[in-house]
Amino acid sequence: MTVTVGPFSHVGLLYSCDSEYLDGTVPYILEGLKLDEPVAVAVPGRNLTLIEAALGDAAAEVELIDMTEAGRNPGRIIPGVLLAFADNRPGPVRIIGEPIWAGRSTIEYPACAQHEALINFAFGGRDLGILCPYDRTRLEDDVLADAERTHPILSGSGGDRPSERYAPDAVIDKYNLPLPEPLAADAFRFDLARLAAVRHFAQNRAEESGLAPGRVDDLVLAVAELSANSVLHGSGHGVVRVWRDEDHVLCEVIDEGTLSDPLAGRRPASPGQIGGRGLVLVNQVADLVRQYRRPGSTVTRIYFRV
Numbered sequence: 001m002t003v004t005v006g007p008f009s010h011v012g013l014l015y016s017c018d019s020e021y022l023d024g025t026v027p028y029i030l031e032g033l034k035l036d037e038p039v040a041v042a043v044p045g046r047n048l049t050l051i052e053a054a055l056g057d058a059a060a061e062v063e064l065i066d067m068t069e070a071g072r073n074p075g076r077i078i079p080g081v082l083l084a085f086a087d088n089r090p091g092p093v094r095i096i097g098e099p100i101w102a103g104r105s106t107i108e109y110p111a112c113a114q115h116e117a118l119i120n121f122a123f124g125g126r127d128l129g130i131l132c133p134y135d136r137t138r139l140e141d142d143v144l145a146d147a148e149r150t151h152p153i154l155s156g157s158g159g160d161r162p163s164e165r166y167a168p169d170a171v172i173d174k175y176n177l178p179l180p181e182p183l184a185a186d187a188f189r190f191d192l193a194r195l196a197a198v199r200h201f202a203q204n205r206a207e208e209s210g211l212a213p214g215r216v217d218d219l220v221l222a223v224a225e226l227s228a229n230s231v232l233h234g235s236g237h238g239v240v241r242v243w244r245d246e247d248h249v250l251c252e253v254i255d256e257g258t259l260s261d262p263l264a265g266r267r268p269a270s271p272g273q274i275g276g277r278g279l280v281l282v283n284q285v286a287d288l289v290r291q292y293r294r295p296g297s298t299v300t301r302i303y304f305r306v
Contacts, residue, residue: 010130012153013025013133014136016137021050021135028131029062037091039093041096042071047101047133067097073286075115075283078115079283082097082122096130111175116132118172145165150166179292185242188241189239203220206219211304222286222302226253226282229255235257249303252300259298265280267280268280
């Protein structure tokens with residue numbers, strides 16, 4: 001993939017306390033407002049409160065977004081937060097986005113790291129600045145190392161510097177790994193003639209697993225999109241598996257298609273484009289989406305909190 005050059009900037013802010021956090025974010029916001037640039041701040045709730053208080057009256061000019069809600073599924077952040085803000089505003093735009101915080105689970109983190117890497121490929125020709133804070137005192141060393149690989153510029157108390165370890169492709173590949181096998185799962189094989197049956201299968205298993213009725217509908221919608229993609233764009237058939245762990249009902253679609261675009265599902269379809277909306281919709285309704293891609297096979301696993 002080709003990394004964006006030009007007006008786009010993607011900076012990792014390394015901070016170790018509240019004062020460093022505010023020193024790195026508030027001037028960035030105020031500078032944008034002074035230049036009449038639209039500014040959005042999408043960070044976890046506690047940090048959102050810190051920034052809002054520090055901005056005072058200026059907070060009314062900023063779009064404030066709780067990332068623990070809007071970005072709980074990392075696959076939702078590019079289309080649902082970054083592009084949703086930038087696409088509706090002409091000219092230069094500034095966004096502070098904090099998709100990785102100490103409360104992120106180990107299940108969520110690989111999708112977060114891939115999200116940060118994919119930002120560098122998603123904004124060709126855009127006059128857009130994204131500043132991503134990282135807590136050096138609470139995040140693991142390997143998370144901070146990934147931040148150096150996904151951000152071309154690093155910032156902190158010592159100022160800005162180019163990242164000598166910048167390698168976003170390597171991070172995308174690093175977390176493209178086989179997903180852990182479930183201890184027990186119900187499986188259903190489908191093809192074109194069984195697309196309706198696979199939806200009933202998913203609905204029945206989700207209800208038996210205790211998923212709330214409204215979320216059952218979301219799970220069935222996601223399964224319908226994934227299975228249809230398998231039939232239309234893959235080998236024409238696939239397997240759906242459904243099971244429950246302590247916190248989630250999980251559903252997995254396995255097919256023999258090769259999904260070559262790492263941004264699939266994270267970039268909205270262009271106006272007038274035929275297709276290309278299914279994976280975006282899956283990211284919108286699921287609490288987490290994980291994928292394992294290799295030539296001749298794609299595994300998509302979706303999580304719904306119970």
